Amino acid sequence: MARVNDLPPAEKRERLEELAPDELAEIEAEGEKTDHDLPDLPNVDAYDSVRMRAAPNPNGPWHIGHARMPAVIGTYKQRYDGSFVVRFDDTDPETKRPDLAAYDAILDDIEYLGFEPDEVLLASDRLETYYDHARDLIDAGGAYTCSCGAEDFSDMKNAAEACPHRDKDRETVREEFTAMVDGAYDAGEMVLRVRTDINHKNPALRDWVAFRMIDTPHPRPEADAYRCWPMLDFQSGVDDHLTGVTHIIRGIDLQDSAKRQRFVYDYFGWEYPEVVHWGHVQVDAYDVRLSTSALKAKIDAGGLDGWDDPRAPTLASLRRRGVRGEAVVEALAALGTSTSNVDLAMSSVYAANRDLVDDDADRYFLVRDGERFEVDGGPDAGHPPLHPDHEDRGERTIPVDGGVVLEPEDVPDQGDRVWLKGCACVRRDGDRLAVTDDDIEVVRSGDADVIHWAPAEGTVPVRMRTPDGDVHGVAEPDFAATAIGDVVQFERIGFVRVDDHADDGSVVYWAHP
RNA sequence: GCUCCGUUGGUGUAGUCCGGCCAAUCAUCUUGCCCUCUCACGGCAAGGACCAGGGUUCGAAUCCCUGACGGAGCACCA
Numbered sequence: 001m002a003r004v005n006d007l008p009p010a011e012k013r014e015r016l017e018e019l020a021p022d023e024l025a026e027i028e029a030e031g032e033k034t035d036h037d038l039p040d041l042p043n044v045d046a047y048d049s050v051r052m053r054a055a056p057n058p059n060g061p062w063h064i065g066h067a068r069m070p071a072v073i074g075t076y077k078q079r080y081d082g083s084f085v086v087r088f089d090d091t092d093p094e095t096k097r098p099d100l101a102a103y104d105a106i107l108d109d110i111e112y113l114g115f116e117p118d119e120v121l122l123a124s125d126r127l128e129t130y131y132d133h134a135r136d137l138i139d140a141g142g143a144y145t146c147s148c149g150a151e152d153f154s155d156m157k158n159a160a161e162a163c164p165h166r167d168k169d170r171e172t173v174r175e176e177f178t179a180m181v182d183g184a185y186d187a188g189e190m191v192l193r194v195r196t197d198i199n200h201k202n203p204a205l206r207d208w209v210a211f212r213m214i215d216t217p218h219p220r221p222e223a224d225a226y227r228c229w230p231m232l233d234f235q236s237g238v239d240d241h242l243t244g245v246t247h248i249i250r251g252i253d254l255q256d257s258a259k260r261q262r263f264v265y266d267y268f269g270w271e272y273p274e275v276v277h278w279g280h281v282q283v284d285a286y287d288v289r290l291s292t293s294a295l296k297a298k299i300d301a302g303g304l305d306g307w308d309d310p311r312a313p314t315l316a317s318l319r320r321r322g323v324r325g326e327a328v329v330e331a332l333a334a335l336g337t338s339t340s341n342v343d344l345a346m347s348s349v350y351a352a353n354r355d356l357v358d359d360d361a362d363r364y365f366l367v368r369d370g371e372r373f374e375v376d377g378g379p380d381a382g383h384p385p386l387h388p389d390h391e392d393r394g395e396r397t398i399p400v401d402g403g404v405v406l407e408p409e410d411v412p413d414q415g416d417r418v419w420l421k422g423c424a425c426v427r428r429d430g431d432r433l434a435v436t437d438d439d440i441e442v443v444r445s446g447d448a449d450v451i452h453w454a455p456a457e458g459t460v461p462v463r464m465r466t467p468d469g470d471v472h473g474v475a476e477p478d479f480a481a482t483a484i485g486d487v488v489q490f491e492r493i494g495f496v497r498v499d500d501h502a503d504d505g506s507v508v509y510w511a512h513p
Numbered sequence: 514g515c516u517c518c519g520u521u522g523g524u525g526u527a528g529u530c531c532g533g534c535c536a537a538u539c540a541u542c543u544u545g546c547c548c549u550c551u552c553a554c555g556g557c558a559a560g561g562a563c564c565a566g567g568g569u570u571c572g573a574a575u576c577c578c579u580g581a582c583g584g585a586g587c588a589c590c591a
Contacts, residue, residue, distance in 0.1 A: 037525090037526075037527095037539095037540090039527095055591085056591095057590090057591050059591085089591065090591095091590095091591085092590060092591070094590095095590055095591090096590055096591055146589095149589095150588075150589055153589090154587085154588085157587085158514090158515080158587075187589075188589065189589095190589095191589050200516095201515080201516065202515080202516040202517070202586080202587075203515060203516070203586090203587045204515090204516065204517085204586050204587040205516085205586095205587085206587085208588095209588080209589050211589090212589035213589075214589085229589095231588090231589075231590085231591090232590075232591050236591090251585090252517095252518070252519090252584070252585050252586090253584095253585060253586075253591085254585090254586090254591090255517060255518070255585060255586065256516085256517075256585085256586050256587080257586095259517090277518085277585095279518095279519080279584070279585090280584080280585090284524080331525090331541090334525060334526070334540070334541090335525060335526080336525075336526060336527095338519085338525095338526085339518060339519055339584085339585095340518090340519050340520065340583085340584075341519090341583080341584060342524085342525065342526095343524060343525075344524085344525080345523090345524045345525070345541065345542080347524080347541060347542065348524075348525070348540075348541050348542090350541095351540085351541060351542090352541095354553075354554085355554090358553055358554055359554080361553085363552080363553085384550075385550095387553095388549075388550090388552090388553080388554080389553090389554070389555095410551095419550060419551080420550095421550055421551060421552095422550070423550090440550060443549095443550055443551085444549090444550090449551070450549095450550050450551035450552090451551065452551070452552080489552075489553065490552090491551065491552045491553080492551060492552045492553090493552080494552090494553095495553085513552090513553085
């Protein structure tokens with residue numbers, strides 16, 4: 001044994017190949033399947049096919065953190081040839097009041113990420129289903145109506161004491177639940193509780209509320225007549241079973257949900273799906289909080305121009321900046337599904353996007369805070385290529401004979417030389433630049449830096465919107481030929497998406513370096 | 514307070530279930546070099562981590578205990 005261990009790896013492999021070729025193949029196959037970021041889902045073999053769900057609360061467009069769910073279940077869907085349903089859990093018309101525009105905004109966001117739900121459901125369409133199951137649960141002795149005040153019940157529960165309503169007879173419970181459904185009570189007067197275990201060591205699991213009364217009508221006209229609404233744990237638990245969900249992925253804030261819902265599943269004789277919990281995501285590079293309501297407040301207060309403001313950590317913003325959904329998915333899937341909280345580095349999204357757009361992004365010059373110089377001698381214009389790796393795309397034409405503007409940092413000292421990229425080498429002489437007879441060797445030898453530049457006249461004014469605020473500059477004339485929506489690179493500045501060409505100038509959204 | 518859960522480089526992640534092949538993987542990041550008419554791309558190299566302390570063991574990132582730190586739930590929110 002010791003002798004074998006001392007052998008170099010290659011030799012060990014050889015020996016093993018002679019002795020046990022099958023086992024070797026197995027070992028090496030295992031080593032190869034580590035090329036995806038996400039861990040395998042648990043117990044996949046026990047199911048005919050993998051079915052997952054995203055259960056968003058439609059309270060606004062999505063921020064970057066929200067994209068994690070479609071990114072992960074979409075990736076699993078592809079891996080396992082499975083499916084997923086998008087189910088809007090819009091069962092609180094008051095404190096989590098749905099925003100009617102958010103339903104479509106969220107579906108748009110999912111499409112942007114590159115996924116298509118196999119089914120879309122709205123919980124607010126399914127109240128009758130929940131009522132039916134509540135009645136079944138009551139009949140099974142699994143629920144009781146309770147008119148305790150919330151605080152009173154909480155005290156009893158924490159002391160592991162049953163409330164006086166717990167042993168009501170079923171007939172009364174049935175009648176009172178019917179009255180709840182009929183809207184006979186006001187908010188706070190009556191709830192339906194699941195009978196779990198009042199002595200359970202975890203107080204969070206004791207006799208939780210399944211249905212409560214809400215006076216505020218639902219914003220959807222289809223659901224505005226209902227007053228008796230299910231709580232998440234009941235609604236979600238029932239729907240997961242009814243829609244055939246095999247794998248639930250959710251946040252650690254719902255760690256206790258499975259344990260709560262299991263009581264209902266047990267009453268119904270259902271099998272609980274596999275569950276994966278993940279931690280919270282934070283995103284670096286933004287000083288705005290990753291919260292829909294905080295973003296909404298900031299927009300309403302005028303601190304952001306809208307959901308797609310480049311300073312907002314939203315998917316709408318990334319899309320406008322020219323970041324592809326695929327890059328967002330790649331970066332989020334790489335976070336895995338661990339239960340600890342994670343930080344998403346925007347640089348990883350940017351790296352993934354750069355990989356996707358670099359080849360297509362034509363190059364242009366943008367000069368910020370340009371300092372003007374007259375140019376003496378040399379050619380009429382410079383002709384840098386549209387893309388350094390694709391000469392066939394042609395070259396740009398940048399006039400030089402009417403003078404040029406340079407960024408202050410690039411202005412050479414008196415008598416020093418710089419190479420105007422795509423044009424010629426110039427030497428500074430006061431506020432003039434004299435073209436020298438140097439060839440490119442002066443750049444190779446390190447005697448002159450290559451810089452970008454723009455003509456003094458005929459440029460396109462550009463407002464570049466970035467997460468850190470707007471930047472102004474002028475782009476070379478050919479930039480006007482780009483199409484809205486194109487992603488181009490302003491050399492030495494970064495990739496941007498062309499957003500608008502107006503008479504008084506263009507607007508671009510900065511994507512990343 | 515009660516109940517759960519977690520802790521691998523700056524960030525994320527693999528390895529932890531089934532202890533040795535882990536002086537720890539990959540990506541991102543930072544730095545340097547190469548390539549190049551800058552940038553970007555590409556290539557090469559370097560940097561940087563097993564929360565702490567005990568225990569078990571021939572051997573611990575991996576198992577056990579204690580502690581520290583962090584997170585979550587205990588809602589008529591999702």
